[in-house]
Amino acid sequence: MSDLHVDLERTSPGPRKIVIDPVTRVEGHGKVTIRLNEAGEVEQARFHVVEFRGFERFIQGRMYWEVPVIVQRLCGICPVSHHLCAAKAMDIVAGVDKITPTAEKMRRLMHYGQVLQSNAVNFFHLASPDLLLGFESPVAQRNIIGVIEAFPEVGKWAIMIRKFGQLVIAATGGRRIHPRLCIPGGVNQNLAVENRDALRADVDQIIQWCCEALELHKRFVSAHHTLHETFASFPSNYMSLVGPDGAMELYDGTLRAIDAAGAPIFEGVSPQAYRDYLIEEVRPWSYMKFPHIRSLGREDGWYRVGPLAQINCCAFIGTPIAEMARKDFMAQGGGGLVHATLAFHWARVISMIHCAETIKQLLFDNDLQGTDLVVTGQRRPEGVAIVEAPRGTLLHHYQVDHNDQVTMANLIVSTTNNNEAMNRSVTKVAIDDLTGHEITEGLLNHIEVAIRAYDPCLSCATHALGDMPLVVTLEDADGAVIATKVKQ
Secondary structure, three states, X not given: OOEEOOOOOOOOOOOEEXXXXXXXXXXXXXXXXXXEXXXXXXXXXEEEEOOOOOHHHHOOOOXXXXXXXHHHHHOOOOHHHHHHHHHHHHHHHOOOOOOOHHHHHHHHHHHHHHHHXXXXXXXXXXXXXXXXXXXXXXXXXXXXXXXXXHOHHHHHHHHHHHHHXXXXXXXXXXXXXXXXXXXXXXXXXXXXXXXXXXXXXXHHHHHHHHHHHHHHHHHHHHHOHHHHHHOOOOOOEEEEEEOOOOXXXXXXXXXXXXXXXXXXXXXXXXXXXXXXXXXXXXXXXXXXXXXXXXXXXXXXXXXEOOHHHHXXXXXXXXXXXXXXXXXXXXXXXXXXXXXXXXXXXXXXXXXXXXXXXXXXXXXXXXXHHXXXXXXXXXXXXXXXXXXXXXXXXXXXXXXXXXXXXXXXXXXXXXXXXXXXHHHHHHHHHHHHHHOOOOOOHHHHHHHHHHHHHOOOEHHHHEXXXXXXXXXXXXXXXXXXXXXXXXXX
């Protein structure tokens, strides 16, 4: 249960400050502060990320071939995404523009296993208690155990789909968490036949369960249509990778950004050119950066990434069941984009189907038993790479000196890309659901429901850009600032 720093019985006049600390059922540590004026109206709502990891700093000085192993320690939820993105960047540093078919397909197989299992964690373990049991259901029931008791079949899906994705990671990377598959220029093993056959035996059942989960979620949308369309929702820009033919692409491709009407802002942008199109800023009340599209500026250039953006940005999905599901999903936009924040969950299940279908295709590809694993080339001083992590677009940028040591690292993590959007969703829910109402734990969970839709991974997203001062503000009971101290 969230630690609610507010007297819910207070009836005396005057401004109030509500703190939800910590935000629950997310990865990492964050809090929300909400300020109400004397009339009980929301004046400000902010989502603060209060932990700091600093990988961009202490990776400096390490040998470039160590980086794919080190940076995945950012997180135990999505280590594969960082392992792969760093490896792709270090391919470039190693002078390799194209790895072997076996190496690429091994990486893709591991990647799709990661996206499958991580999306299953969010959809089933973190979000389904709200969707299936109700936003304001008893807090003791509103968890995965409560879901398993009320919906045993969903509990089975939650366990088995995630387990399958983890087995894919273990079969390719040697272990389920913090794998060791990738090296600059390729991979260090192929897929053992016994692992391939074990995964083949289960993959059709996984696809079926993902499809059943989609039908369950569509029934939720049908039963709560107005809530689904309006909750924490607003039009926005979107960004994701796409393939050269416009297909959804999770491992490789170029960046595409579109506005709220679906018109291109930019497309065909290579990872190496990202700084020409994206810019990052810091704000004193969060350790998480705020990126935006350079040409649109801070006020209009924010965007969303993740499963909703991946489907809005792509022209089609290259696997048949997921493509049919995409067409059905996009029909909800009436010919335009789908902007509903809760639609992240619908899109997330479509992504799970696509991952499971792609895993099946790869498991029947004989290249996975190939023995040509590594390519070498002429060393370069810099490498940039992008993948679509479970939470959206992930970028790694490194510079390496003549001693093979990293001198600069910049990471724009999926959750970082969604930072402004998450704050806007928090503000919208606070204004819509808290203004003029008696503040209860159930109502405050609405705020957390909005955050969970983005599936934030806060440990991954908290890094540094330039000076990152610690700001301590002392306030009185009415919110007036008494003193402020800044430590650089």
